[in-house]
Amino acid sequence: MVDRRSVLKAGAASVAGALVGMPTVLSAAPADSPRPLHAAVFVRRFRQGAAFAEEMQRRNVAIFSAGNDIAQLWYSDLAGGLNPHNAPIAGLTDRVTLFCLEELARSAGMRVLYRVDHFVNEHGNVEHNAVGPASVVEATGKLTSTSAFGREMAVLACRFEYRELRDTSALKHTGPFCPGNKVVLVSWMIA
Amino acid sequence: MVLPPNVSEADFNAALNEFRSAVGANWVFTSDEDVALYRDSYSIYWGEPEERVASAAVAPSKVDEVQQVVRTANKYRIPLYPISTGRNLTYGGSAPTMRGSVVLDLKRMNRILEVDEKRAFALVEPGVSYFDLYNYIRERNLKVMLDVPDPGWGSPVGNSLDHGAGYTSAHFRDHFGSHCGMEVVTPEGDLVRTGMGALPNSETWQEFRYGAGPYIDGLFTQSNFGVVTKMGFWLMPMPENYLYGTITVPRYQDLEPLIQEVSYFEDLGLLGMPSYGSPLGGGLMGPPAPALTELMQNGWPTADALENFVASQKRPAWSVELNFYGPEETVRANWQAAKRRFAKAIPGAAFQDGELLALPIPKEKEATQGDKPRLGIPALEVFTIATRNPINNADPPDGHADFFAYVPRKASAVWAAARVMYETYREMGVPPMHHPFSTPINYYSRCFIVATLVPTYRNAAKNAKSRELFGKVMDRCAEHGFGCYRTSPAFQDRLMSKYSFNNNALLRFHQKIKDSIDPNGVISPGRYGIWPAKMRGNRG
Numbered sequence: 001m002v003d004r005r006s007v008l009k010a011g012a013a014s015v016a017g018a019l020v021g022m023p024t025v026l027s028a029a030p031a032d033s034p035r036p037l038h039a040a041v042f043v044r045r046f047r048q049g050a051a052f053a054e055e056m057q058r059r060n061v062a063i064f065s066a067g068n069d070i071a072q073l074w075y076s077d078l079a080g081g082l083n084p085h086n087a088p089i090a091g092l093t094d095r096v097t098l099f100c101l102e103e104l105a106r107s108a109g110m111r112v113l114y115r116v117d118h119f120v121n122e123h124g125n126v127e128h129n130a131v132g133p134a135s136v137v138e139a140t141g142k143l144t145s146t147s148a149f150g151r152e153m154a155v156l157a158c159r160f161e162y163r164e165l166r167d168t169s170a171l172k173h174t175g176p177f178c179p180g181n182k183v184v185l186v187s188w189m190i191a
Numbered sequence: 192m193v194l195p196p197n198v199s200e201a202d203f204n205a206a207l208n209e210f211r212s213a214v215g216a217n218w219v220f221t222s223d224e225d226v227a228l229y230r231d232s233y234s235i236y237w238g239e240p241e242e243r244v245a246s247a248a249v250a251p252s253k254v255d256e257v258q259q260v261v262r263t264a265n266k267y268r269i270p271l272y273p274i275s276t277g278r279n280l281t282y283g284g285s286a287p288t289m290r291g292s293v294v295l296d297l298k299r300m301n302r303i304l305e306v307d308e309k310r311a312f313a314l315v316e317p318g319v320s321y322f323d324l325y326n327y328i329r330e331r332n333l334k335v336m337l338d339v340p341d342p343g344w345g346s347p348v349g350n351s352l353d354h355g356a357g358y359t360s361a362h363f364r365d366h367f368g369s370h371c372g373m374e375v376v377t378p379e380g381d382l383v384r385t386g387m388g389a390l391p392n393s394e395t396w397q398e399f400r401y402g403a404g405p406y407i408d409g410l411f412t413q414s415n416f417g418v419v420t421k422m423g424f425w426l427m428p429m430p431e432n433y434l435y436g437t438i439t440v441p442r443y444q445d446l447e448p449l450i451q452e453v454s455y456f457e458d459l460g461l462l463g464m465p466s467y468g469s470p471l472g473g474g475l476m477g478p479p480a481p482a483l484t485e486l487m488q489n490g491w492p493t494a495d496a497l498e499n500f501v502a503s504q505k506r507p508a509w510s511v512e513l514n515f516y517g518p519e520e521t522v523r524a525n526w527q528a529a530k531r532r533f534a535k536a537i538p539g540a541a542f543q544d545g546e547l548l549a550l551p552i553p554k555e556k557e558a559t560q561g562d563k564p565r566l567g568i569p570a571l572e573v574f575t576i577a578t579r580n581p582i583n584n585a586d587p588p589d590g591h592a593d594f595f596a597y598v599p600r601k602a603s604a605v606w607a608a609a610r611v612m613y614e615t616y617r618e619m620g621v622p623p624m625h626h627p628f629s630t631p632i633n634y635y636s637r638c639f640i641v642a643t644l645v646p647t648y649r650n651a652a653k654n655a656k657s658r659e660l661f662g663k664v665m666d667r668c669a670e671h672g673f674g675c676y677r678t679s680p681a682f683q684d685r686l687m688s689k690y691s692f693n694n695n696a697l698l699r700f701h702q703k704i705k706d707s708i709d710p711n712g713v714i715s716p717g718r719y720g721i722w723p724a725k726m727r728g729n730r731g
Contacts (some may be wrong), residue, residue: 022399069571107298172230175587
């Protein structure tokens with residue numbers, strides 16, 4: 001479930017301080033993962049999605065807006081010959097986008113490594129629920145209900161050490177649905 | 192690791208090694224994180240001992256590799272579960288029928304072998320998805336149109352073999368009905384081509400489906416009699432235009448003549464799939480509209496009460512959208528003919544002209560085009576539409592188990608089926624989804640579907656209730672002769688027990704075939720109730 005490398009990374013994040021507030025702990029954390037992201041997918045209609053995309057772009061990661069139909073994005077930009085080595089893809093999207101991408105990714109031998117569900121209530125307060133390696137759970141646990149989590153999740157994705165992780169807890173964690181009285185965004189990585 | 196039943200770890204490992212020799216070590220998956228990818232996202236047994244999980248997966252890329260895998264499976268008695276893309280959610284997805292089976296994942300067999308636009312057919316391998324085939328056709332500007340299911344991420348082979356359906360004309364939306372010719376690896380590793388494919392040098396494999404002698408293709412649908420490795424499909428020549436129009440009728444009882452008139456055009460082959468609706472209902476799968484809920488406070492209303500209700504609402508009782516494909520002259524003429532006949536048959540019928548679209552839809556307009564499946568464009572938008580569930584708004588499910596009851600193509604049967612489902616839900620203490628304005632789905636042109644979606648969860652207690660509800664709906668519908676045509680592995684034994692004419696002669700016949708052609712029972716044990724003799728016991 002949790003390997004030594006992820007525990008060490010969680011420890012480093014803890015020592016460095018809280019994730020919330022700017023400048024973030026992640027700016028003091030290890031450098032970006034040596035294997036770059038192939039792409040970042042975001043939902044434009046949410047402010048945090050846009051912030052996620054902006055940070056990704058700043059880090060020279062190709063960004064793609066998820067529309068109503070994720071399939072064409074998968075076939076045209078994310079998979080197959082355009083990503084022959086299955087480089088990781090990160091996202092901050094709605095649940096349905098992740099659900100579809102997770103199913104499509106199976107055919108490419110890719111899987112969800114972690115996911116953080118962000119439940120936004122009617123007052124705009126956010127509850128974060130992370131599933132996956134301890135490093136992600138721990139780092140995300142320091143987000144507050146008012147954190148600018150879009151940028152934080154982009155930084156986390158870029159610095160996530162994804163190789164050799166055996167954790168399966170994030171796989172198929174929910175269906176595409178979300179509670180009717182909340183917006184649910186989800187940060188994730190597929191590789 | 193889960194092991195197949197009655198297989199020792201030593202034999203299992205020996206089989207895995209032979210699989211590796213056959214397909215390459217990179218294409219045999221045994222780690223927990225790889226095998227977990229094959230779990231069924233919509234499983235109604237999620238996380239329970241009865242969840243159908245795989246022991247491993249193997250992904251061949253060629254027919255001879257499939258044959259080698261099948262022969263090894265026979266040698267060590269390893270159950271295999273073939274999938275094409277494995278995305279038939281609500282019907283089991285990529286998970287096997289029997290726990291511990293090895294998924295035979297055909298995703299690498301994704302070659303589009305031929306698309307002949309002049310003769311309007313395609314020949315594909317099982318790993319080809321509708322998206323793959325669509326993109327192939329568009330990139331080459333071929334003048335043929337697909338009929339696609341919704342969602343469109345499945346494979347033409349897998350969808351057809353599971354009796355999936357689409358949205359265009361009846362000739363094409365019955366996906367198995369529009370196939371022509373297949374190639375099958377038998378359970379003992381032989382290779383068979385059906386129809387004209389059995390005749391060396393024939394060029395009509397995808398044009399004449401019967402060949403000579405018994406027609407066996409149907410044996411490979413919803414079954415475990417072989418591994419289909421190629422399949423041909425008839426395609427619709429690209430129509431010049433698509434036209435739709437909507438008809439509304441004023442009275443509750445008008446549904447009967449409305450269906451008769453629609454069926455007239457349908458059976459002449461002039462329509463795409465008609466879409467029935469009711470302005471008074473509340474949507475296809477949703478709860479009844481508030482005014483209707485009030486009317487139903489004391490149960491199912493009488494016919495008079497329903498007619499009075501319709502009159503009080505000052506809206507039409509029913510609607511149907513008709514779809515036409517073809518040259519502009521003919522689609523406009525057919526719509527005009529429909530107006531004439533419906534106006535004569537149903538006093539008060541009203542008509543709303545729809546848009547005429549030139550086909551194919553230009554590439555740059557595809558993304559924003561609505562109702563893509565009707566235009567032969569595969570899509571996943573259905574998930575976006577379905578993510579809000581009015582019945583489970585605060586406590587959303589993680590998936591659903593679909594129960595599609597096949598009922599006669601007449602209004603009285605639609606109402607009877609809706610009432611059976613309504614009363615079953617009430618009996619179970621679950622808010623009913625059905626009501627007197629529930630409308631049929633017309634995937635198969637000669638028969639109606641009355642559908643219900645039972646929620647599934649990542650929660651065992653909730654799933655137990657859902658299983659009870661689903662089973663009860665199946666039982667009640669069967670008592671009325673309403674048969675479900677397709678279900679998840681969790682209910683396949685129960686479903687097949689309903690097809691019980693003459694002491695389950697149909698299932699007994701299937702079992703005899705199974706015993707004869709798959710004596711070791713290696714292909715999909717238990718699929719649609721067909722268990723190998725050694726596992727049969729008291730099942731079914």
